[in-house]
Amino acid sequence: MKYYFFLALSLVFQLSCSSQAANEGGPDNKGASAKNTSGDMPDKNEIIVGADDYTAYLNLLEGKKTGLVVNQTSMTRNGHLVDFLQSKAVDLQAIFSPEHGFRGTADAGATVENGKDLKSGLNVYSLYGRNKKPTKEQLGEIDFMIFDIQDVGARFYTYISTLHYVMEACAENNIPLMILDRPNPNGHYVDGPIMEREFSSFVGLHPVPIVHGMTIGEYAQMINGERWIAEGRNCKLIVVRCLNYSHDTPYTLPIKPSPNLPNNKAIYLYPSLCLFEGTDISIGRGTEMQFQIFGHPDFPKEAFPFQFMPLPMQGALNPKHKGIECYGKSYLDLSEEELYAKVRLDLSPLIIAYSLLKDKDKFFSSFFHKLAGTKSLAKMIEAGVPEEEIRRKWKPALESFKKKREKYLLYK
Numbered sequence: 559m560k561y562y563f564f565l566a567l568s569l570v571f572q573l574s575c576s577s578q579a580a581n582e583g584g585p586d587n588k589g590a591s592a593k594n595t596s597g598d599m600p601d602k603n604e605i606i607v608g609a610d611d612y613t614a615y616l617n618l619l620e621g622k623k624t625g626l627v628v629n630q631t632s633m634t635r636n637g638h639l640v641d642f643l644q645s646k647a648v649d650l651q652a653i654f655s656p657e658h659g660f661r662g663t664a665d666a667g668a669t670v671e672n673g674k675d676l677k678s679g680l681n682v683y684s685l686y687g688r689n690k691k692p693t694k695e696q697l698g699e700i701d702f703m704i705f706d707i708q709d710v711g712a713r714f715y716t717y718i719s720t721l722h723y724v725m726e727a728c729a730e731n732n733i734p735l736m737i738l739d740r741p742n743p744n745g746h747y748v749d750g751p752i753m754e755r756e757f758s759s760f761v762g763l764h765p766v767p768i769v770h771g772m773t774i775g776e777y778a779q780m781i782n783g784e785r786w787i788a789e790g791r792n793c794k795l796i797v798v799r800c801l802n803y804s805h806d807t808p809y810t811l812p813i814k815p816s817p818n819l820p821n822n823k824a825i826y827l828y829p830s831l832c833l834f835e836g837t838d839i840s841i842g843r844g845t846e847m848q849f850q851i852f853g854h855p856d857f858p859k860e861a862f863p864f865q866f867m868p869l870p871m872q873g874a875l876n877p878k879h880k881g882i883e884c885y886g887k888s889y890l891d892l893s894e895e896e897l898y899a900k901v902r903l904d905l906s907p908l909i910i911a912y913s914l915l916k917d918k919d920k921f922f923s924s925f926f927h928k929l930a931g932t933k934s935l936a937k938m939i940e941a942g943v944p945e946e947e948i949r950r951k952w953k954p955a956l957e958s959f960k961k962k963r964e965k966y967l968l969y970k
Contacts, residue, residue, distance in 0.1 A: 582624035605809060608738035608775070608798035609634045609706050612642075613727035613799050615736060619648045622702035623859020625692075625733075627654045627685070631740075631813050639706050639738070640678050651679055651700045656707060656720040657686040657816070672827030686716070690760065691723035695729065703728050703735045708815045709774050711744035712829045713753060714761040714929050717815075718777055722763050725781055729791035735772050736796040739968070741809040743825050747771060747901035748960055750829070751952040752835035762931050767905060767956055769829045771805065772963065779966040797968065804969050808898055817873025818842075824849035825890060830904045836926025839911050840884050844868030844877025852907060855879055856915060864888040905945045912939050 607613075609632065624643070626632075632639040643650055653675060673682045683696045705724055709717050728735045750768030758764075764786055770777065775797035810822055819825050819829070828849050831841045842851040842879055845866050854865060862885040870878035887907065889897070912921050922936040930936065938948050 579780075585590075588918075593658060603802065604805065605741060605803045606801035607740045608635075608800055609639050609642075609740075610797060611801060612646075614795075615738070616646060616648075618736070618796070619643070619702065622651075623649050623651050623699050623924070625652050625654060625697065625700040625703045625706040626650060627656070627703065627707065628654055628719065629707055630813055632706040632738075633810070633813060633893060638705075640675070640680070644678060645685060650678070650685070651698060652696065653678070653680050653682045654685050654692055654696075655682055657716045685720050685723065690720065692727040697727065697731055697733065701733060703869050704738060705735060706738040707812070708738075708740050708773065708811060709777075709813055710819065710828060711742040711769060711771065711826050711834065712748075712765055713764070713768050713770060713931065715828075716760055718774070719760045719763050721774060721778060722781055722786065725778060725793040725795075726787045726791070729787050729793040732794075734794040735774045735778075735798060736798065738798050739773050739800050741800055741803050741807065742771070742773045742805070742811050742927070743822065744769055744829060745771050745773060745805045746808075746898070748956065748963065749901070749903045751783070751930060751932050752937055752955045752959055754964060757928050757931050757933075759928045761925075761928050767959055768931070770784070772966065773800070775799065776963075776966050776968050779968075781964065783966055785960075799968055805967075815874070816840070818848040820846070821891065822894045823892070823897055826832055826900075831907070833908055833926065833929055834911070836923050836929045837908075837911070837921055838915075840866075840868055840878045840886070842866065842868070843874040843879060847888070847890065848874075850890055850932050851886055851888045852911070853884035854911070854915065855882050855884055857885040857911075858914065859885050861914065862886045902949075905939075905948060909939055910946060 570695060612634070626640060628639055634642045636642045636645070639654065640650065674680070675682050685692065685694065703724065705721060707717050707720075725735060748767060748769055748771035752767050753762045753765050755765065759777050764781070772780065776798065781787060783794055787793060809827065814820055815825075819828060831849050831852055834841045834852055834964055839852050839854050842848040845851070845868060847866065851864065851866060853862060853864065865883055866886065867881065867883050868874070868879050869881065870876065912918065915921060918940070922940075926936060927933050934951070935948065938951070
């Protein structure tokens with residue numbers, strides 16, 4: 559116990575897009591890449607997201623009744639993708655929105671209702687609530703679908719689950735799906751336990767590690783290539799690649815991908831600290847420091863001098879330990895560069911938190927096992943297995959995944 563106490567006192571967090579958009583993407587043509595026909599050459603150091611390489615895909619939308627899977631991150635240099643495509647006379651039929659809604663303001667886990675976007679006049683169908691997959695009726699006359707959402711590269715970030723169900727609906731209804739790709743801010747490493755099938759849920763549908771190291775476009779190719787769609791169906795997939803991007807290129811998201819990931823620091827810390835969501839530990843929801851701190855009312859003040867009090871706010875209407883003083887750890891003093899360089903999950907906060915809280919039988923919930931993708935992580939922490947030994951346990955499966963992942967990469 560003394561060891562963990564003193565360790566807690568000093569706890570510090572450990573943690574291309576090719577310039578050519580031509581060429582077929584993915585093995586065995588599992589996803590074709592749209593050809594870049596732009597005459598404008600971007601600055602060689604500037605990352606161009608798929609949505610902004612519009613000459614690579616606008617011609618493919620001519621005469622197509624198009625649906626869009628988008629949210630607040632679906633921005634182009636010319637405004638929101640919906641508005642831009644309408645200005646180009648693309649025949650848009652409907653909008654489909656993921657967790658947090660079309661405007662990206664709903665709480666995590668909150669049901670998002672269907673509605674109408676007043677600016678565009680389009681119906682908005684929620685893919686987070688009563689149904690997570692577009693229905694045949696919602697698809698209506700749609701004969702082409704676009705997916706353009708910023709992901710952060712963690713298995714339990716639900717936008718890739720939405721991607722899966724959109725691909726499934728498109729495969730069932732013979733609708734081509736175009737991915738307008740965006741960089742993965744955590745795409746420079748791969749780490750964590752592989753999800754076991756019995757723990758499949760909307761926070762983890764596929765046997766991938768917590769940090770998978772792929773963009774949305776690459777991940778879609780893996781869904782197709784590994785036949786993860788129901789009945790082994792294959793989605794007709796087109797990926798419009800980013801330009802001037804590789805997996806080693808740092809990328810600052812211009813817009814919050816969800817209400818509780820306000821900045822790069824939170825995004826880099828998210829894969830490690832999100833595991834606390836399956837425990838009684840707060841990760842700062844209800845503050846302005848979400849996923850940059852963690853704490854609990856019962857932590858000893860001597861070991862955790864940082865104090866915060868979660869309060870209701872947009873995106874966290876009923877935060878954990880609402881209105882109660884929490885004692886914990888802050889990572890606000892670490893720079894973005896330091897966090898980006900720590901290319902691994904950090905289990906030490908989880909191990910220390912477990913050691914210090916008294917009610918250990920209730921520390922790990924069933925939701926924790928879904929986030930981890932396995933029960934073995936909780937069991938090893940309960941048994942006092944050191945972090946490096948835990949990491950060695952998942953290494954063989956992780957190395958196997960990395961080899962499988964290689965054939966789906968677009969930015970090698």
